[in-house]
Amino acid sequence: MSLDQISRTAYSEDHEAFRQTVRQFVEKELAPHALEWDRAGIFPREIFNKCGELGFLGINHDPKYGGSGLDYWYVTVWSEELVRSRNAGVNMALLVQGQMATPIINEIGTEEQKREFLQPALMGEKIAALGVSEPGAGSDVANLKTTARRVGDEYVINGSKMWITNGTRADFITLAVRTGEPGYGGVSLVTFPTDVKGFQVSKKLDKVGNLASDTAILYFEDCRIPVRYLLGEENQGFYHVMTNFQGERLTAAITTCAAMDQMISESIRYGSEREAFGRPIIKFQVWRHKFAEHLAAMEAAKRLTYHAVALFDAKENAVKEISMAKLFAGDLAQEVAYDCQQFFGGMGYIEETHIARAWRDIRLITIGGGTSEVMKEIISKMSF
Numbered sequence: 482m483s484l485d486q487i488s489r490t491a492y493s494e495d496h497e498a499f500r501q502t503v504r505q506f507v508e509k510e511l512a513p514h515a516l517e518w519d520r521a522g523i524f525p526r527e528i529f530n531k532c533g534e535l536g537f538l539g540i541n542h543d544p545k546y547g548g549s550g551l552d553y554w555y556v557t558v559w560s561e562e563l564v565r566s567r568n569a570g571v572n573m574a575l576l577v578q579g580q581m582a583t584p585i586i587n588e589i590g591t592e593e594q595k596r597e598f599l600q601p602a603l604m605g606e607k608i609a610a611l612g613v614s615e616p617g618a619g620s621d622v623a624n625l626k627t628t629a630r631r632v633g634d635e636y637v638i639n640g641s642k643m644w645i646t647n648g649t650r651a652d653f654i655t656l657a658v659r660t661g662e663p664g665y666g667g668v669s670l671v672t673f674p675t676d677v678k679g680f681q682v683s684k685k686l687d688k689v690g691n692l693a694s695d696t697a698i699l700y701f702e703d704c705r706i707p708v709r710y711l712l713g714e715e716n717q718g719f720y721h722v723m724t725n726f727q728g729e730r731l732t733a734a735i736t737t738c739a740a741m742d743q744m745i746s747e748s749i750r751y752g753s754e755r756e757a758f759g760r761p762i763i764k765f766q767v768w769r770h771k772f773a774e775h776l777a778a779m780e781a782a783k784r785l786t787y788h789a790v791a792l793f794d795a796k797e798n799a800v801k802e803i804s805m806a807k808l809f810a811g812d813l814a815q816e817v818a819y820d821c822q823q824f825f826g827g828m829g830y831i832e833e834t835h836i837a838r839a840w841r842d843i844r845l846i847t848i849g850g851g852t853s854e855v856m857k858e859i860i861s862k863m864s865f
């Protein structure tokens with residue numbers, strides 16, 4: 482049974498109709514360019530516009546600001562179907578836009594912030610980034626050093642952000658800054674327009690995978706923004722960053738399950754045609770058993786992820802379940818990708834073969850948005 486078939490137990494007809502719309506878009510507009518955009522190290526800005534026009538960037542956001550106000554299962558459908566683009570970099574950039582940089586504004590932004598930043602981001606007119614990580618603070622978010630000093634009606638921002646997705650061309654950043662004491666109690670969030678004087682993209686980073694998404698080091702030198710760009714209350718930002726991580730980690734788990742399904746399906750197809758020693762390689766028992774194991778484990782990952790989605794959609798506390806889903810799916814996907822690539826033999830090491838790119842792209846899942854070790858810390862702290 483494919484992931485699609487399993488999904489039917491959780492999805493309504495409307496979800497499935499939405500799935501078809503997303504699938505058509507992804508297969509027509511994204512998938513044919515997968516290799517080209519990886520080689521270019523970027524993809525056209527118009528993709529944000531197209532996704533905005535089709536409502537893919539504001540699926541679960543407030544309709545007053547261009548969102549569709551739909552439930553989280555629609556986000557799950559969007560995340561699953563995106564994987565068909567065969568370009569994890571594009572998927573990451575689009576998910577940052579709709580599900581990582583904008584949910585906080587949707588939730589706690591002022592009317593003015595929503596009009597100025599959220600609405601154009603949901604329409605795909607402004608590109609959004611999420612700026613939390615720093616050269617010295619990735620896992621240890623509470624230790625971030627970028628300061629926002631209040632001077633009259635303005636914040637003066639100094640510091641640096643690291644590994645920021647959409648960073649080279651973001652029009653604004655949902656930015657975590659230090660406004661108070663050391664530690665988590667001194668962190669605030671602001672909306673930061675990148676046309677402010679003193680802001681600089683220091684470097685576009687060359688990555689191992691997810692090549693079509695731009696990832697940057699950002700530099701802030703005496704950048705002045707109005708105090709009205711503060712998101713929520715001063716020094717309460719850490720809580721919102723942690724809450725926001727839940728959506729990010731959940732989409733990571735969802736896309737990882739869909740990516741595993743894709744890798745396994747492609748491998749089984751390939752192995753039915755490729756012959757060695759007079760038989761299709763999928764007929765070798767060692768591989769049949771390997772894929773049987775992976776199908777069983779993937780099903781478990783998917784069930785765990787859907788359980789987390791159901792809790793998250795019901796607005797229940799899902800931190801432990803989301804951390805488990807990201808940990809389990811992320812670690813499993815490393816084994817699945819390795820075996821699928823191995824199964825492709827020499828073709829698995831060739832850039833044009835999707836599995837080669839999928840293998841290196843999936844490596845990010847146990848690192849980005851909270852490492853597997855951090856997931857284990859969360860699970861253990863919540864369990865004993």
Ligand SMILES: Cc1cc2nc3c(=O)[nH]c(=O)nc-3n(C[C@H](O)[C@H](O)[C@H](O)COP(=O)(O)OP(=O)(O)OC[C@H]3O[C@@H](n4cnc5c(N)ncnc54)[C@H](O)[C@@H]3O)c2cc1C
Pocket residue numbers: 577610611612613614617618619620621643644645646647688691696845848849850851852853854855858
């Ligand atoms: C391609 C890419 C895109 C990204 N996009 C964004 C983005 O858009 N916005 C953003 O803000 N960030 C982004 N990140 C940053 C990402 O979230 C961090 O890299 C990640 O959280 C890990 O932080 P770190 O790199 O500082 O690793 P570190 O915190 O230095 O960790 C190094 C190692 O130490 C381990 N470790 C750390 N703490 C513990 C502990 N308590 N117990 C056990 N082991 C521990 C880690 O698990 C890891 O193995 C991106 C990263 C990448 C690679």
